[in-house]
Amino acid sequence: MPDLTINFCGVRSPNPFWLASGPPTNSAYQIMRAFDAGWGGAVWKTIGEPIINTASRYGSIDLKNERMMGLNNIELISDRPVEDNLREIAEVKKRFPQHTVIASLMVESKRATWHDIVRRAEDAGADLLELNFGCPHGMSERGMGAAVGQVPEYATMITGWVKEVSRTPLIVKLTPNVTDIAHMAAAAKAGGADAVSLVNTFNSIVSIDIDTYAPRPSVAGLGSHGGYCGPAVKPIALHMVSSVAKHADIPISGIGGIGNWRDAVEFMLLGSTSVQVCTAAMHYGFRIVRDMIDGLENYLDEKGFSSAMELVGKSVPRIEDWGNLDLNYKIIARIDAQKCIGCNLCYIACEDGAHQCIRVEERPQGDLRHGGLPKHVPHILEDECVGCNLCALVCPVPDCISMVEINKDHQPMSWKQLQEARGKNPQCSNEELLHGKAAGRST
Amino acid sequence: MLKEPAPKLPLEQLEKNFADINPPLTAAQALEEGSRCLFCHDAPCIKACPTGIDVPHFIRQIITGNLRGSARTILEANILGQSCARVCPTSVLCEGACVLNAEGKKPVEIGRLQRYAVDPVIARGTQLFKPGTPNGYRVALIGAGPASLSCAAELRKRGYQTVIFDSNPQPGGLNTYGIAAYKMRARDVAMEVEMVRSLGVEIRSGVTIGKAVSVAELERDYDATFIGVGLGETEDLRIPGEDLAGCRDALSFIEETKSKSFDQVQVAKRVAVIGAGNTAIDVVTAARRLGAEEVYMVYRRSPEEMSAFDYEYELAKKDTVAFVWQAQPVRVVDGSGDRAGHVQALECVRTQRGPKDTRGRSSFVPVPGTEFRLDVGMVVKALGQKRKLEFLQAIPNLELANGCIVVDPQTMQTRNPRYFAGGDCVNGGGEVVDAVAHGKKAALGIHHVLESVAGRKAATTSQV
Known part of the structure; x- marks a missing residue:
């Protein structure tokens, strides 16, 4: 049997399937259920000064009769007291010492506050820390989350504060609501981050109720932009992961629309060591991990891999300009x-x-009765x-x-090579240059 | 009165027995089923529909939640889209042509989706169409069946004044009187007729042309006439005992199930139905559902030659009907004692395949000495319908072939240019959807002819 365990920044995890920080990881109860189901790790719902949430909080888009192709939320970080969350982290670690528990953190941008929360999370027994620099709604209005993640200097600075006191490996979670996510990964790395996780959710208005004119999710007839995730965002997330893998030399935990082992393999091939799942677990429950594990094992076996780690980054060189x-x-x-x-x-x-x-x-217009066309x-x-x-x-x-x-024995020529060839043979047409006829002329 | 009636079932049970065979889809079911449609380009389902309903378009409209638009798409092509959604043999028309069949998948349930789109509009009486600006022409239509209703609706949209004459007390023709109750109820047809009427179509029920109104009067008062009279009575058996009490024809039997409460319809404990067409299936299933304990379907030929559609045959099988293949009725046996004058049995003789006829169909010839009896208290003839020869011959210069009116297939115009025709009296017995297509085509034919007359008039005027 192939080995599904991964090594993430020195932390061993039973498999690459982690639950992303979100509603499914709000409590020890849920995370223990998830670990029982087979998840290898879980990123705790972001811990910080408890917030107050709205009702309602989620909205989604369907594709014909397929539900929840994309999910949007305006929920904030944990609404539970910091000490409750930390105590439960300790409980989970005690019962599941082999599983990976990651503490997601978000506090106001003050050095001492960050020092304090980091120390407390590590004391509780978290294996890894994840800094939530990505939440695009609500928290960003208060100068946290994406408000930090969208300014490279802030991201570097706060990561640096955390590194001053942290003993466990540090992941910075990136927002996709930026022009160049690789640049933000580099900023996190400059601050001392050991890894990045991406993508957080996308700014979105998921839909408008055309009968009431209110946005969804509606809070007493009003709405606010929220974070968009689920199957619909996967291709965008894959691109961002590949971009970070190509341009920033840093371990990646991949997130964005992952719902089954195939999705996970794609993220790993593009450079993710672990993958994080939220929407699919919200849609179908923790049990989906059973087939993720089984499917990945079969895939690795059929392809002749002995370890899941062998997948990581295998397709990165295939992404080219x-x-x-x-x-x-x-x-x-x-x-x-x-x-x-x-x-x-x-x-x-x-x-x-x-x-x-x-x-x-x-089509001939014959009698179509009693028989096929x-x-x-x-x-x-x-x-x-x-x-x-x-x-x-x-x-x-x-x-x-x-x-x-249709032309298997052709001479390859890229656009860049074409530009070079044109420089040497300015008199030649594209057609001539592409088919190597220029070579004869230039001599 | 039948001598050995089937035990009476409670009305509640009877209603259950005749419940909708294809219940309406829920919104969720319609979305799921509609989502299976591939939205083919140049879709074969459209071509397979005699009225050319744009099926992929109306299904897409269902999926996007544009139900009113969907109903309009359907009814614009086929004003009787509600009936057709229920009674069309979809497995040999649109659904038979669905490309999913070619991939070994279940075809999209087009008929049920059509019903999903149309039912609410009909039930609410939503006005989807408006009559055209009056153009001064008057068209008479004989018969209030699907062909005339379709023709009249189409003419109204173009501004014609239309009057339908029908000898029956209720309009709708075979839709009202001749369709198995589990497929369609009289009240469904009534709502549909109401929609046609609301376009301004006048319907004079209980008026027989040739009696209350003469053909000459029609010719005097109307610019054109559409004949949509359908067919006549059921064919006779032409065997002894046909007149015995308890021997009856299929159509009147079906009509009873449609016009009376089910517990008022008499059926014998044992019934023999003669014929193997779709009407015969309607009768055997109705007899079983009314409580008959043994129902025989007696057919002179073999299952191969049966004209009933496969799915109809399946219905009869499900209702545990006994099929008596290759048996030719020779005599309806009279009862004795207090059953004298009443059907006691049906005597048949076995047949065997004989030489093929000119159309390549096997003939079936009786085998002497193989006579047998089915002890039944009721015999129902379902041998197809007679042509309405007498009526058709009363109309001047109609050309008939095999008892059917000869028309120009493009315009449905008869040899007598002021008459147009469509439906069963033209094709000898087809589907509702064929009649609707005929009616629509005839309306365009009438419009074309009268317009060119108008054009000529205008041309003459301008010359003067």
């Missing part, structure tokens, strides 16, 4: 006539939304097809449309 992509790589769509069901979605997508490279013959399969105009993938993406039938490479 656009200018380094091969312009001579050519693929075109092929439609499997046997599999085609005749929905013509590929046709209309290509015709209206892409490059007009698919044709369908008119005569099958008319759309076909690709191969000379026109630009290999954009759109038809394959909209096709509802698995493997019906495949993208095939």
Whole structure:
């Protein structure tokens, strides 16, 4: 069996699946249930001066009948007394010494206050600390959370204060509501952070009730922007994680729309050592971790990995600047006539939304009763097809449309290489440069 | 009065037996089912619908919560979309054409989604359409079935004055009288008819053309006439004993289940139904549901030749009907003693496959010496309907083929240019949706013809 344990900044965790700081990690009761279910770690709901919350707090978007594709919240940090939270951390650690308990912290931007909370959290037995520099709503209005995380100098400064007293590894949780998240990771690192976790939630208005005109979630008819998360944000989070992995040399705990082992593998391949989950646990409960563990084990086994750590960062070198992509790589769509069901979605997508490279013959208007339709399969105009993938993406039938490479023995040339070649051969056309004809001319 | 009636079931039980076979979808079910629609481009379901309802569009409107728009999409193409949602043989039309079938998946339940969209609009009497500006033309329509209702609604939208004449006490035609109660109730049809009427269509019920109003009067008072009279009585068996009490025709039996309280409909303990079309299925299922203990469906040919749709056949199977294949009725047996004059049994003879006919269909010929009896107290004839020859021949210059009116398939115009026709009297017996399509097409045909007359008039005037 492959080894799922991870080493995160020197802290060993039974598996990479951690619960992110949020409603599921509000109490020892919940976290112990989660550990019983199989979670490897949990980031405590952010501890700080207790706040008062509103009702309601969450809003979501559905996709047709799929619920909660995206979730938005205007809930603040823990509303429980600091000492209760710390006492419960100690209880959890006592019962689950092998599991990873991370104390998420947020206090006002005063050195002494930070020193105090850090010491107390470590005394309670937290394995790691996570500084919440990401909360985009409510707390930021009070000069905390994203208000810190959006100003690199503040982030560096407060991280530095914490490092003055901390003994455990320090994670800084980053807000995605910035122009360049790698820059913020570097700022945290400059302050002494041992790791970063990302992404916190995105600024969002999740929806407006078109009957009452009130935003959702509604608090007596009013709303406020909240933090957006769930499956819908995953691609944006993946990009941000990859950007930090590429440009800032620092361990990462990945967050953003992770709901199953496949999502987790993607985050790990892009550089996350651990992954944090919140929305999926809020949607389905802690039990989802069972398949996350099982699925990851099977995946590692099938791929011949002996440890989950081997995944970390494996795809990072595959993320390149656009200018380094091969312009001579050519693929075109092929439609499997046997599999085609005749929905013509590929046709209309290509015709209206892409490059007009698919044709369908008119269906004969016969009697359609008592039998199937005569099958008319759309076909690709191969000379026109630009290999954009759109038809394959909209096709509802698995493997019906495949993208095939048509010039396998081509000479690769990227846009950057093209610029270089042009510098040497300014008289040549792009076409000539791309296909190496310039070489003959220049000599 | 039947001599050996089935034991009476309590009305509550009867209502349950005839409950909606395809109950309406809830909002959540409609969203889930509608979400399965791929929103095909140039969708085959649209082409498979005789009225060309834009199915993917109306389903999308359901999903986005635009129910009123969805109903409008449906009713614009098919004014009787409520009936059709219930009675269409969707498995051989839209749902049969659904591309999901090709992937081995269940097709989208288009019929039920259509019902989900249309029912609330019909029930609330929401006015989705307005009559057109009056254009001065008057059109008479004979028969108040689906073809005429569809034609009249379409004409009203274009400003024609329309009057429907119908000999029945209630409008709706076979929708009202001839559809199994578990598919559609008379009150559903009444609401639908009301919607058509609210467009300004005048319906004169209980008026028979040729009696109360003459054909000549129609020709005098109206610019064009649409014939949507459907078919006539059930075909006769032409065997001895056909006149015995307890031997009756399918349509009047179905009509009773539609117009009376279920506990007022008489059914025998044992019933034989002759025929294997969709109407025969309606009868056998109705008989079982009314409490008949043994119901036989007697058919001269084999299951292969049966004209009933597969899903109808399934209904009969579920109702535990006994199928008597390859049996030809030879005599309805008279009772003796106090049952004299009443059906006692149905005598049949086995058939075997004979030579194929010109259409390639096997003939079935009786096998002498294989006679047998089914002891039944009721025999129902479901052999298809007769043509209304007498009536049709009273209209001048109609061309008939095989008892059906010959029309131009584009305009539904008959050989007599002032008459148009559609529905069963043209196709010899089709679906409600075919009749609706005919009616719509005929309305456009009438409009085209009368407009070109108007055009000519205008041209003449301008020359003067």
